[in-house]
Amino acid sequence: MSASKKRPSHIGRWITLFLVAVVAVWYYAPPKVYIFYAKDGTKDIGYILNTQHRIVKGDLPPGDTTGDVGHIFPDEAFFMEFYWWRKDEQRHCVNITPKWPTTEIHLDLNGNIDTSPGSGTDADHLKQCTTDWAKP
Structure with missing residues (x-):
């Protein structure tokens, strides 16, 4: 068997590997946001997470986590x-x-953003909504 007859399947494997790599990077590369609610919270939290009009709604019981990409x-x-x-x-x-x-955003037991040192909240990536007067 000559080298020219082996070449097309060899190229096909590289193209397949490249396409799989592109899909894997596209899936795993977007930045992720995680919101953690303290285990010692007293009430469930209702929430809406709006990412460019992709809306996730739900309840967050104490000790649970939600998020999006x-x-x-x-x-x-x-x-x-x-x-x-x-x-x-x-x-x-x-x-x-x-x-x-x-x-990461960590909510304390009262449902407020925990900005205390060592809390794990990335406060430098948060800012007040223009539709709400409450400070983050």
Whole structure:
């Protein structure tokens, strides 16, 4: 068998490997945002996580986590907002600028963002929503 007859299958393997690598990078490369609620919280938190109009809604019981992924190449129109509240308490909102590979937000037992030293919250990637007066 000559070398020219082996070449097409050899090239096909490299193309397949390249395509698999591109899909893997596209899936794993976007920055991720994780929101953690303290285990000693007293009430469930209702939340809406809005990532460029991809909306995730739910309840976050104490000790649970939620999150979403950002965009690999965000443009100036990209936004990510997290709205949360506890029953019969003030609603909160924060804009998130995800950093690679992960951005963490830790909520304390009262449902507020924990910005104490060593909390793990990436406060430098959070800013106050324009629709909410509460400070993050």
